[in-house]
Amino acid sequence: MKDNFYITTPIYYVNDKPHIGHAYTSIACDVMARFMRLDGRKVKFLSGTDEHGQKVEQSAKNLNITPQKLADENSKHFRELLKTLNISNDDFIRTTEARHKQGAQAFWKALVKSGYIYLGKYSGWYSVRDEAYYQESELVEGKAPTGAPVEWVEEPSYFFKLSAFEDRLLQFYEENPKFIAPEGRRNEVISFVKGGLKDLSISRTTFKWGIPVPGDESHVMYVWLDALTNYLTALGYPFHSTNMADFWPADLHMVGKDILRFHAVYWPAFLMAADMEPPLRIFAHGWWTNEGQKISKSLGNVIDPVALVENFGLDQIRYFLMREIPFGNDGDFSREKLIGRINSDLANNIGNLAQRVLSMINKNCGAKVPQYKFEESDKKLLSFAFVQADKIRNEIIYDQHFSRALELIGQIATRANEYVDANAPWKLKKENPERMEAVLYTLAECLRRIGLLLLAFIPDSANKLLDQLGVGSEQRLFHMVGAGHALKPGTALPEPQGIFPRWEEKV
Numbered sequence: 001m002k003d004n005f006y007i008t009t010p011i012y013y014v015n016d017k018p019h020i021g022h023a024y025t026s027i028a029c030d031v032m033a034r035f036m037r038l039d040g041r042k043v044k045f046l047s048g049t050d051e052h053g054q055k056v057e058q059s060a061k062n063l064n065i066t067p068q069k070l071a072d073e074n075s076k077h078f079r080e081l082l083k084t085l086n087i088s089n090d091d092f093i094r095t096t097e098a099r100h101k102q103g104a105q106a107f108w109k110a111l112v113k114s115g116y117i118y119l120g121k122y123s124g125w126y127s128v129r130d131e132a133y134y135q136e137s138e139l140v141e142g143k144a145p146t147g148a149p150v151e152w153v154e155e156p157s158y159f160f161k162l163s164a165f166e167d168r169l170l171q172f173y174e175e176n177p178k179f180i181a182p183e184g185r186r187n188e189v190i191s192f193v194k195g196g197l198k199d200l201s202i203s204r205t206t207f208k209w210g211i212p213v214p215g216d217e218s219h220v221m222y223v224w225l226d227a228l229t230n231y232l233t234a235l236g237y238p239f240h241s242t243n244m245a246d247f248w249p250a251d252l253h254m255v256g257k258d259i260l261r262f263h264a265v266y267w268p269a270f271l272m273a274a275d276m277e278p279p280l281r282i283f284a285h286g287w288w289t290n291e292g293q294k295i296s297k298s299l300g301n302v303i304d305p306v307a308l309v310e311n312f313g314l315d316q317i318r319y320f321l322m323r324e325i326p327f328g329n330d331g332d333f334s335r336e337k338l339i340g341r342i343n344s345d346l347a348n349n350i351g352n353l354a355q356r357v358l359s360m361i362n363k364n365c366g367a368k369v370p371q372y373k374f375e376e377s378d379k380k381l382l383s384f385a386f387v388q389a390d391k392i393r394n395e396i397i398y399d400q401h402f403s404r405a406l407e408l409i410g411q412i413a414t415r416a417n418e419y420v421d422a423n424a425p426w427k428l429k430k431e432n433p434e435r436m437e438a439v440l441y442t443l444a445e446c447l448r449r450i451g452l453l454l455l456a457f458i459p460d461s462a463n464k465l466l467d468q469l470g471v472g473s474e475q476r477l478f479h480m481v482g483a484g485h486a487l488k489p490g491t492a493l494p495e496p497q498g499i500f501p502r503w504e505e506k507v
């Protein structure tokens with residue numbers, strides 16, 4: 001496995017404020033990036049904003065401000081959102097930055113040089129909301145398949161010879177079965193490509209808010225060509241740099257299912273045309289509904305992630321989004337389900353375990369990591385946690401199956417709670433204090449493992465748990481989950497504090 005890992009979020013349109021969808025992709029990428037760092041990789045984690053195109057230009061016009069001003073304001077909101085969500089991105093790119101514009105133009109020139117761009121005339125349907133071209137046959141009752149309105153466009157346009165890449169793309173998918181995930185989405189992409197690819201219009205002349213086409217400034221680049229190149233320009237493309245050498249091809253572009261086609265068809269074709277390697281994997285996640293309803297501005301049910309965090313707590317939201325639905329599926333956001341997860345998984349299972357164990361140690365073991373002489377059942381619990389850790393790693397790094405990984409972590413806590421009940425350490429205090437110490441040691445060590453496994457998902461709470469177990473900050477890597485790094489008896493522990501409060505409805 002290679003040492004470097006490059007992961008990206010989509011870059012977010014600045015026509016509007018951030019919503020739950022943006023938070024979801026960003027958190028999923030963050031979990032992945034954090035896990036890879038804990039697993040010892042050198043990680044580059046990129047996010048940013050997609051600032052050009054007709055949609056942004058129109059939104060700005062409606063607000064009577066310049067597109068640049070709208071972009072500046074909203075890009076800031078996205079940057080703030082990432083901070084609020086504790087996202088650990090190493091870079092944030094804006095497509096209006098000079099480094100990006102230069103790089104995107106250089107990429108265009110590379111496509112011209114290789115002979116894959118020609119001038120023609122586009123006449124057909126375009127959806128500003130989706131920033132996408134549609135064929136007549138794709139329309140449903142006069143609208144885009146996404147439900148977005150379309151308009152008829154006729155204008156001179158540069159085209160990319162996408163049709164020349166049909167066979168190469170199919171061969172590429174065949175040879176790289178893990179390129180598109182999940183499996184069902186992969187099949188959709190393959191049948192789309194098998195259905196035949198038409199050349200793609202990659203420039204517009206009827207508005208101005210975009211990157212000028214090199215050598216013909218009456219055109220601006222199609223916003224998706226501009227946007228996709230962000231993954232390269234953030235590494236310093238077209239210049240040779242250690243970043244380019246270390247991190248291209250990207251390991252994982254995380255995207256929503258609605259933008260899979262751009263990433264899994266157009267992007268690898270552009271890269272092949274520019275004689276560059278395609279990314280290694282595109283994961284398309286599903287969409288959230290709100291209490292069973294499609295989320296839309298017109299329905300007024302857009303979920304504000306910042307308000308959610310203020311109400312319920314950051315790690316509660318991070319946990320819920322990653323735990324509730326298998327990554328890749330669609331899912332429903334509901335207040336009841338959120339509270340259910342907070343109370344049953346976090347407060348009752350993991351939180352209760354931590355609270356019981358830490359306060360018993362505090363009261364009965366002189367606030368120090370207890371001594372131990374293991375019995376079979378102790379070893380059994382710890383080896384269960386160890387074996388689960390390996391499974392969890394596989395679920396995350398190979399499959400991005402975050403909900404399964406959290407389920408497996410929860411199973412460790414469930415077992416540990418059963419072990420508490422079976423061993424009743426509170427009774428052992430008088431009867432057999434030595435045994436009580438061993439039981440509490442086993443539980444504390446089990447909590448250390450749980451803490452390490454939770455770090456990528458809910459870093460603040462996991463760190464708080466590890467702090468209470470006296471685990472040094474340099475002792476928090478994934479490979480340390482085993483016995484070689486186990487807690488040392490006698491280590492002084494701080495005063496325990498609750499980590500996952502129960503959610504009580506205010507009456």
Ligand code: MSP
Pocket residue numbers: 009010011012013020021022024025050227228230255256257258259286287288289295
């Ligand atoms: N600018 C493009 C991406 C360019 S990448 C080179 C874009 N931006 S976006 O702001 O509209 O969308 C960002 C992400 O939010 C997409 O991955 C999209 O799937 C996701 N979501 C938007 N609504 C969503 C839900 N209701 N649920 C989950 N994710 C959703 O597309």
